[in-house]
Amino acid sequence: MSWTMTQIKQHKRAANLLNRILIEVIEYIKNKPETTDVAIRQFIKQQYKKHRLISDKQKSIVAFSKNTSQVHYYAEQPRKLKKGDLIMIDIWARLAKKGAPFADITWMMYYGRKLPREYAQAFKLVAQARDKAIDFFKNSLKNKTVPLGKEADSVVRSYLEKHGQRDRFLHGTGHSLGFANPHGRRVRINRKGRLPIPINVGYTIEPGIYFKNEFGIRSEIDFYIDSPGEIRLRRSSPCGIPTGCEANSTGQAISRGENYKLIITTICQKQIIKIWKKS
Template structure:
C-alpha cells in the first residue's frame, strides 16, 4: 500500500533524526573509550526520547568486535566493552511520535583504532559495492519506465557477494518494506520470493551484509522509495567509508 505525502514526510523526518542520533552516538563512543555495548544502547534510547522518536519492543542493535557477526545482536548489562581495534555496528530504527507514522531504519559501521584489518576493510568495500549495485540497477530500470521486482534487486546484491565467493555469508534478505508498528512492513520486500514490482511511494530498506560468525560482520542499511515520476529517492544518508572513532 502506497504512502500519502504526510507519511512520506514523517518517514523523512524520522530518517533525518536517526542520522542525528547516529552522529551523537559515534561522538559518545569517541569520548568514552571504556564504554560498553549496553551503555551505547542506553545512550541511543536517551537520544530517541530527546528527539521525540519512538520504536518497537526491541532496542537498537549495538555490537562490538565478533558480536557484529550476529545479524540480530542485542547487548545485555554483561557485555563487551570498547577496546583498541574494535569494529562497531549500530542498527537504529524509529518513527516520529505521531499517529500512524512510519519507521526509518539505518545501519552504520565504525572502527575504533588506528589501522583497519585488511579483511574488515575489504569486506566493507564489498558490502558497499553490493548495495550500490542495487541502486544502479533500480535507476537503470526506472529510466526505462520499469519498476524492478524485489527478487530482481535481491539477485543483484547477492550476485556481487557470490562472485567474491561469499554467498553463504549473506544470510538474510536484501531489504524490507517499512512499517508502522515495527520497522518491518507487511508488504513484500527485496527478497528471492517477491516477484512483484516494488510499490511506488512506499519506503524500503537496502541492507546487504556479510557475516563471519564469531569473527565479525558488516552491514550497510539505507532507506529509499520510488515516486510517481519513477525517480529513486534515497531518504537516508549513504555510508561510503568506515567511520573512524
C-alpha cells in the same frame, strides 16, 4: 496502499534524525572511550526521547567485534569497548505521531587509528553490492520498469556470490518499512519477492556478509520510489562523514502511465567510520 505525502515527510524526518543520532553516538564514544555496548544502546534510547522519536519493543543492535558476526545481536551483559573493535549499530525509530512510518539504518564504525585491511575490504564489497542495487533501480526506472523484489535481490546476491560470499549473505536484501515496527508487510526484496516494489512506500537496502565468530559487515539505507522520473541521491553528509552513492543520473521511468524517481532518504556510508580521540 501507498504512503501519504504526510507519511513520506514523517519518514524523511525520522531518517534525518537517525542520521543525526548516529553522529551523536560517534561523539559519545569519543568522549566516553570506556563505554560498553549496553551503555551505547541506552544512550541511543535517550536520544530517541530527546528527538521525540519512538521505537518498538526490540532493543537497538549495538555489537562489537565478533558479536557483529550475528545478524541480530542484542547485548544482555555489558561488553566494554576496546581498541581495535569493529562496531555495528543498527537503529530504527519513527516520529511520535499516529500513523508515522519507521526509518531504519545500519552504520559500521571502528574504534582505533588504523582500520584492518580485512574490515575495509569486506565493507567495500558490501557497499558495492548496495550500490549495485541502487544502480539496478536507476536503470530499471530509466527503462520504464519498476523492478520485482526478487530481481533487486538477485543483483545483490549474484554480486556477492561472484566474490565468493554466497554463504555469508544470511538474509534478504531489504524490506518495506512498517508502522508498528521497522518491518512492513509489503513485498520483500528477497528471493520470494515476486511483485514489483510499490510506489510511495519506504524500503531498506541492507546487504551484509558475516564471518562466523569473527566479524560481520552490513550497510543499510532507506529509499522509496516516487514521481516524476529522475534519480536523486543524497550528496551531502553532516559533520564530514563520508558518503557514497554520489553518482547521480537522470532518467524517465513510466509505469501505470506515470513517471518515477528513486529517492534515498538516509546517508549512504562510503567507508567504515574510524573513531579515536587524540590524547
